[in-house]
Amino acid sequence: MTAPADVPPEFLDRLRPIxxxxPESYEEPAWVGVRWRIRKRTFAHVLTVDPDHQMAYARAVATDEPTCVLTFRSPVDELHALVAGGHPFYKPGWGADVLGMVLGDGVDWAEIGELLTESYCLLAPKKLAAQVAGPAGLCC
Structure with a gap:
């Protein structure tokens, strides 16, 4: 079992290369867990939720046990579609465009790559977002 907010190394090893x-993204310790930013805007945040310490996250995920989660930005229509599909996606109680995902066995890392690229593109300056090629050859 991980300590509060510790992120399993295997998840960090998969998230870091993505x-x-x-362009110009960087990693830093967050208030809890680890986050990735473009300029001063967070496009991805990973942490292990401890219900005794991160109660808002625990309520959003509906867990009473330590659970590793990833939050990121998403277009609202896509966010609603993913949340409607249920686990592993959930809607945190903050930010209209913030989407959460429980990380665990069977995670589709290709999908996470696409979701984090899209999150980055939503927050990055247009010049940087234009440098990112999405599935259609354009940033998201």
Whole structure:
């Protein structure tokens, strides 16, 4: 079992290459867990939720046990579609465009790559977002 807010190294090992390849993105410790930013805007945040310490996260995820989660930005229509599909996606109680995802066995890392690239593109300056090629050859 992980300590409060500790992120399993195997998740960080998968997230880091995804986030590092985005122009001018950087990693830093967050108030809890780890976050990736473009300029001063967070486009991805990973942490292990401890219901005794991160109660808002625990309520959003509906867990009473430590659970590793990833939050990021998403277009509202896509956010609603993913949340409607249920686990592993959930809607945190903050930010209209913030989407959460429980990380665990069976995670689709290709999908996470697409979701984090899209999150980055929503927050990055247009000049940087234009440097990112999405599935259609354009940033998200």
């Amino acid at each position: 986030c590092r390849e985005l």
